[in-house]
Amino acid sequence: MDTAELQRTLNETVGHLVVHHGYTTYMRDYEVIVHVWNGPQSPPTYLRFLFRYCVEARCESFLSTDTWRDSLDDRLLDRETADPDLGGYVWGAKYHEMYGAELRPESEATRRWSKAVGIDFREVHIETNAHDLTLLFSDLEVSEVPVGYAPFLAD
Numbered sequence: 001m002d003t004a005e006l007q008r009t010l011n012e013t014v015g016h017l018v019v020h021h022g023y024t025t026y027m028r029d030y031e032v033i034v035h036v037w038n039g040p041q042s043p044p045t046y047l048r049f050l051f052r053y054c055v056e057a058r059c060e061s062f063l064s065t066d067t068w069r070d071s072l073d074d075r076l077l078d079r080e081t082a083d084p085d086l087g088g089y090v091w092g093a094k095y096h097e098m099y100g101a102e103l104r105p106e107s108e109a110t111r112r113w114s115k116a117v118g119i120d121f122r123e124v125h126i127e128t129n130a131h132d133l134t135l136l137f138s139d140l141e142v143s144e145v146p147v148g149y150a151p152f153l154a155d
Contacts, residue, residue, distance in 0.1 A: 013036075013049070016034050018097075019033050023054070023057065028053065029050050029137075030057050032048075033151065034049060047142055052141060054135055062128065062129065068089075099129060109136055110123050124137070
């Protein structure tokens with residue numbers, strides 16, 4: 001997939017919901033599962049963004065230290081039972097809103113991996129309302145997955 005097409009594909013995720021992200025069960029590729037809803041005229045779908053040959057994945061909290069400090073209580077882990085009077089971040093939201101996904105310019109890391117492995121590597125930055133995710137990968141495959149897709153049971 002060329003750079004322009006890859007960025008267009010990533011742009012389609014903005015405003016939708018990330019319901020899962022992590023390495024696949026075979027631990028080579030990284031997947032981001034996105035819940036896509038285009039309004040009441042069409043049913044929601046789940047798309048699997050498979051970042052193939054992912055040699056690096058960095059996930060950092062997007063939340064402030066104050067929010068973290070206010071969100072340590074385990075009663076915030078379940079959306080159904082979370083006490084709003086606790087005032088912290090409700091971890092049990094079960095999704096993150098996708099704020100953006102963009103390819104970054106070629107970097108020292110992508111050049112180093114490309115030279116060492118013999119295939120092109122790219123870097124993408126994905127921002128949600130709770131995580132900043134940076135991936136170094138070679139290719140992207142997008143496919144629809146069924147409702148209830150459980151990544152730990154796939155592959």
